[in-house]
Amino acid sequence: MRLTVEFGGGLELLCQSIKIHHVDVNHKAGEEKLIMKDLLCWIRSNLIKERPEMFMKGDTVRPGVLVLVNDTDWELSGQLDTTLEENDVVVFISTLHGG
Amino acid sequence: MDGGEERRKRAVGRLCSICHEKKAALKRPKTLDQICRECFYAVFEEEIHKVIVENNLFKPGERIAIGASGGKDSTVLAYVLSKLNQEHNYGLDLFLLSVDEGITGYRDDSLETVKRNEIQYGLPLKIVSYKELYGWTMDEIVKAIGLKNNCTFCGVFRRQALDRGAALLRTDKLVTGHNADDIAETVLLNILRGDIARLGRCTQITTGEDGPIPRCKPFKYTYEKEILDYFSTECIYSPNAYRGFAREFIKDLEQIRPRAILDIIRSGENFRISSSTKMPEQGTCERCGYISSQKFLDVVNDKVVKVGKDFMNKSRAVIKWCKACVLLDGLNRGLPKFGIRRTKDSQKVGEHRVSNSETTVANFESKQCGNLDF
Numbered sequence: 001m002r003l004t005v006e007f008g009g010g011l012e013l014l015c016q017s018i019k020i021h022h023v024d025v026n027h028k029a030g031e032e033k034l035i036m037k038d039l040l041c042w043i044r045s046n047l048i049k050e051r052p053e054m055f056m057k058g059d060t061v062r063p064g065v066l067v068l069v070n071d072t073d074w075e076l077s078g079q080l081d082t083t084l085e086e087n088d089v090v091v092f093i094s095t096l097h098g099g
Numbered sequence: 100m101d102g103g104e105e106r107r108k109r110a111v112g113r114l115c116s117i118c119h120e121k122k123a124a125l126k127r128p129k130t131l132d133q134i135c136r137e138c139f140y141a142v143f144e145e146e147i148h149k150v151i152v153e154n155n156l157f158k159p160g161e162r163i164a165i166g167a168s169g170g171k172d173s174t175v176l177a178y179v180l181s182k183l184n185q186e187h188n189y190g191l192d193l194f195l196l197s198v199d200e201g202i203t204g205y206r207d208d209s210l211e212t213v214k215r216n217e218i219q220y221g222l223p224l225k226i227v228s229y230k231e232l233y234g235w236t237m238d239e240i241v242k243a244i245g246l247k248n249n250c251t252f253c254g255v256f257r258r259q260a261l262d263r264g265a266a267l268l269r270t271d272k273l274v275t276g277h278n279a280d281d282i283a284e285t286v287l288l289n290i291l292r293g294d295i296a297r298l299g300r301c302t303q304i305t306t307g308e309d310g311p312i313p314r315c316k317p318f319k320y321t322y323e324k325e326i327l328d329y330f331s332t333e334c335i336y337s338p339n340a341y342r343g344f345a346r347e348f349i350k351d352l353e354q355i356r357p358r359a360i361l362d363i364i365r366s367g368e369n370f371r372i373s374s375s376t377k378m379p380e381q382g383t384c385e386r387c388g389y390i391s392s393q394k395f396l397d398v399v400n401d402k403v404v405k406v407g408k409d410f411m412n413k414s415r416a417v418i419k420w421c422k423a424c425v426l427l428d429g430l431n432r433g434l435p436k437f438g439i440r441r442t443k444d445s446q447k448v449g450e451h452r453v454s455n456s457e458t459t460v461a462n463f464e465s466k467q468c469g470n471l472d473f
């Protein structure tokens with residue numbers, strides 16, 4: 001499944017300062033759909049190159065990281081259970097920084 | 100576009116609880132309302148306007164400096180204030196005020212953002228630098244003192260730099276982009292530190308009204324998350340400013356109970372301190388003559404007696420200097436650690452190796468990060 005994953009607010013520093021990633025993520029074996037929980041795991045092992053604890057806490061994002069799926073807060077779409085579809089755009093913005 | 104259509108199809112979920120027309124894009128942490136972006140921008144601005152009016156933050160004709168770091172909070176503040184100023188005829192003269200600490204590669208970017216804001220919002224910009232105010236850039240200070248206590252210098256200097264810049268611009272007030280999360284965090288930290296003087300001050304929306312340049316925080320009740328939602332396009336960021344345990348704790352609380360942030364501010368506001376409690380003095384610095392709302396330090400300018408490896412002060416408290424002057428004096432005399440430690444510790448550790456006629460510092464509370472200073 002092709003997705004666009006964007007990092008902002010400093011999170012891009014965890015993946016070699018690249019903000020926008022066009023990625024192709026496969027479904028988990030035996031699963032029909034891809035949900036955010038799977039995507040987070042995939043990002044953690046494929047995109048994040050350093051300090052994964054700045055991005056994730058437990059099996060979800062660190063509190064203070066804003067997550068948008070197609071420009072909508074993932075709180076409205078079911079957070080970890082949000083089902084992803086082809087060409088979806090997922091944005092992560094960290095609030096944990098100076099300002 | 101195929102993808103776009105499909106996305107729209109799926110989006111038929113909830114509608115905005117305000118306009119009931121568009122699809123809800125976010126959930127407000129304060130109210131748990133699910134609303135669309137357009138309605139969000141409107142209620143966000145309306146709330147700031149209400150805070151400004153209800154708290155009488157400004158008077159017509161006032162000159163207002165906006166402390167602009169180039170970060171999201173101050174960028175949104177500059178935008179919203181200039182917008183509200185026009186829409187509601189506040190009659191304010193707005194200025195952007197930035198501090199250049201002299202940190203290569205860090206401020207460069209954010210100062211560029213501030214310069215962009217100057218053009219975009221048509222607000223005059225003044226940049227004051229540590230170099231011109233103190234004779235030292237942060238890079239030079241770090242070279243002299245290392246990376247350990249640099250935040251103390253930076254925080255103390257920045258606070259005063261903003262005051263001085265505001266004075267140069269002849270403004271009546273200084274507004275900063277401190278948000279509800281910042282204030283909740285500071286309430287917790289001041290409780291943990293037992294700093295009741297700051298605890299009393301940190302929740303006030305306007306401080307320093309008795310001084311030359313009062314400061315106020317129009318975003319006192321504004322969630323950081325919503326500032327980010329408002330901003331969401333692009334975020335200029337300070338990579339190393341990890342805000343610490345209290346910050347993360349606040350975010351954890353928000354996750355469980357979004358109202359927690361406002362509740363902590365409320366708790367801080369309602370803290371009552373016994374009237375018999377002795378509060379630290381404030382006043383004018385005897386070195387720079389500068390009036391600061393910061394606590395003043397007693398500088399012992401008398402004999403220092405050597406006891407074993409440690410030094411003991413024989414007489415106390417003659418000169419009253421502001422923290423910036425104590426730190427600067429230490430830097431200029433090649434004693435950069437001067438003024439960093441608490442007296443208790445320094446007597447134990449004997450870190451202030453000063454010769455007999457040198458001054459030493461007694462009685463003050465050091466603070467690690469300038470960002471949290473109100």
